[in-house]
Amino acid sequence: MRVRLLGVSRSHGGGKKDEGPEPDRVETMIFKVLDRQLINGKLHYLIKWSGYGDEENTWEPETNLGSELLGEYLRQTPPKETDLPTTVFQ
Numbered sequence: 001m002r003v004r005l006l007g008v009s010r011s012h013g014g015g016k017k018d019e020g021p022e023p024d025r026v027e028t029m030i031f032k033v034l035d036r037q038l039i040n041g042k043l044h045y046l047i048k049w050s051g052y053g054d055e056e057n058t059w060e061p062e063t064n065l066g067s068e069l070l071g072e073y074l075r076q077t078p079p080k081e082t083d084l085p086t087t088v089f090q
Contacts, residue, residue, distance in 0.1 A: 028049055028050070028052075029049065029050035029051070030047055030048070030049065030050065030065075030069065031048045031049060031050040031051075032047075032048040033045050033046070033047060033048075033065070033069065033070070033073040034046040034047070034048050034057065036073075036077075036080070037059070039059060039061075042061055042062065043061070043062045044059040044060060044061050044062065045059070045060055045062065045065060045070070045073070046058075046059055047059075047060050047065075
């Protein structure tokens with residue numbers, strides 16, 4: 001299993017974005033992509049982090065992951081019907 005370096009904040013600070021440096025930003029290794037789902041209309045992937053327990057798995061947006069890592073996961077995992085956004089007509 002290959003791991004990838006992903007620069008995302010592992011803090012639970014409420015998602016506030018500030019200009020300037022992020023003191024709590026940690027470079028963390030991805031152990032494995034476990035699943036995918038749409039969250040607010042955008043594709044997210046469930047990440048298992050190297051060195052962390054399953055309770056620390058997080059849903060990360062597609063833009064946070066490298067194309068090589070996603071390609072590897074998608075080659076091994078068939079598409080889901082729920083991967084496509086649906087439109088509700090009222």
